[in-house]
Amino acid sequence: MNKIFITGGAGYVGSRLVDDLVSNNYKVTIYDTLYYGDQHLKYLGEKINIVKGDIRDINLLSNSIDGHNIFIHLACISNDASFVLNEELSKSVNLDAFEPMVKAAKEKGIKRFIYASTSSVYGVSEEKDVKEDHPLVPLTLYNQFKGECEPMLFNHTDENFIGVVFRPATVCGYSSRQRLDLSVNILTNFAVNKNKIVVFGGSQMRPNLHILDYIRAVKLLMFADEKKVSNETFNVGYQNLSINQISSLVKKVIEKEFPEKSISINHEISNDNRSYHINSDKIKDKLGFIPKHTIEEAIVELCDAFKKGKLPNSFDDDNYFNVRKMQKLKVE
Secondary structure, eight states: OOEEEEETTTSHHHHHHHHHHHHTTOEEEEEEOOTTOSGGGGGGGGGEEEEEOOTTOHHHHHHHHTTOSEEEEOOSSOSGGGGGTOHHHHHIIIIITHHHHHHHHHHTTOSEEEEEOOGGGGOBOOOSSBOTTSOOOOSSHHHHHHHHHHHHHHTTOBTTBEEEEEEEOEEESOOSSOOOOSHHHHHHHHHHHHSEEEEESSOOEEEEEEHHHHHHHHHHHHHSOHHHHTTEEEEEOOOEEEHHHHHHHHHHHHHHHSTTOOOEEEEEOOOOOOBOOBOOHHHHHHHOOOOOOOHHHHHHHHHHHHHTTOSOSTTTOGGGOHHHHHHHHTOO
16 A cells, blocks of 8 residues: 555645655555646655646546555645635536546546545534534535535445545745745735735634644544545644734744744734634544644744745745746646
8 A cells, every 4th residue: 555646736735735645655556637747746756756737627637646555645726715716616626627537536446535625625614623524614615515525525435445535724935836826825924024914804713724633633544544535535734713813823933933024913904704613533533643833833844945045935935825836828
């Protein structure tokens, strides 16, 4: 079980996951549209196999799966704002392509299929701890489609084709294919480079997950006892904080990392009402998974990247911003 096929493997989380897997001698194939390029993966050389492809191209996808044991599905038109693009594009990628991909994986002998859903499927909830059996109340089509794919996977599982879903919280931290359009990363970028934080709303509760804990969770799901993960859904989150709390945390860490800076916090009205507080006890109780990395660590990690010049033109380079990049490419 050491041959891994990853859709979206050149993306924000995928790139860092691939680096980890390769360093542990797994054989990895990345299947990715490469909208953001693959220069950040060149250092891996022949240690990885990269297939430039769209998951909607089921023939190319199917032919690329041969010889792999584990299928990790990360590829999607990512985050809620992506629907300013084209509703049909997002539907075709995030929903319509899913079941044909699952069928192809099963037909090609994949033993375990791991699907990255999202904790934002819960939409808005006043409950203190949202568990996996909480009703899905999606506020956007992105959330809706992510949730609708989950049972599709389980419709095709059997003793030879194990399927498992995880719902990660909003990811933060550094990657060689950096995103600066996620809450902690956005606030850190503003604080470091503009000496201010702009908070849209502020009271909304958001669960957060360090990118390294995301990777730890995926690796655990890859090899956990099939009886414990088959047809299961797991929340994966750590610190549940309001946007106001996150901004205060960013301010504190940045002013420590850059003593010469004084960071102001400005508030603006937001139409983003997503607010939920997820409970991740299930993955702890069933699989022993406990997050190790904090939001503070993610902020420090990003500060280090800025200090070393790894994130130049952090407001102007479209590669840091998924929607802007796809708009520029006129993706269809």
